[in-house]
Amino acid sequence: MAPQPTPAVRVQAEDFDLGREQALLTRGRRDIGALVSFLGLCRDEDGALEALELEHYPGMAEAEIRRVADEALERWPLQGLTVIHRFGRIRPGEQIVLVLAAARHRADAFAAAAFLMDFLKTRAPFWKKERRADGAPGDWVSATSEDDAAAERWR
Amino acid sequence: MKALYFAWVRERIGLAEEEIAPPREVVTVRELIEWLSARDEGYAAAFANPATIRAALDKTHAAPDAPIGAAREIAFFPPMTGG
Secondary structure (H helix, E strand, C coil), X not given: CCCCCCCEEEEECCCCCHHHHHHHHHCCXXXXXXXXXXXXXXXXXXXXXXXXXXXXXXXXXXXXHHHHHHHHHHHCCEEEEEEEEECEEECCCCEEEEEEEEECCHHXXXXXXXXXXXXXXXXXXXXXXXXXXXXXXXXXXXXXXXXXXXXXXXX | CEEEECHHHHHHHCCCEEECCCCCCCCEHHHHHHHHHCCCHHHHHXXXXXXXXXXXXXXXXXXXXXXXXXXXXXXXXXXXXXX
């Protein structure tokens, strides 16, 4: 079996470019048959959101994403993996998180990308606080039982 | 050891981090939460519902009954909402 690829994990305030990240992952490669990308965006449902403030635990955020990525590499034969998660102030429509999973076949790439997102949501130490457009104090976003159930299905 | 607080745990306690020196009889994460809760109203409010508190020892998730052991850093935070 081929050696496992090293996942590229970044936690950063800056935005990222999907096309550039895809190019970095596939550059010079002839063995990748499937590349699945997941892009998580800041969503405003009723026009009330000015921005999200994403707080994170520096050091642990990277370490935890890396642990989840390593687990994905154990479960599926992947050719490459990229995870980028932003922190700081992010406005509606802006990008928050990127997962790229590359494999020989699409089923492995789809499954690994879904697994990574389900576990990132419940394990990576990030917290979202709403900043409201009307200036009223915003709330911390609550964790949902749907997210827990989504992570649970991989056990 | 260093204690770190995040999100609304940090807001209720009013601190992002501090040095703490729990007594020898505080062995587990749960016991440390109880010890901190007795300090003042802010800590009591932050830890009022232990089911909503997550902890990490040296940047690794830790269960309530995990022994603190020789950890240099403990963090307390709400359930995570990234992604």
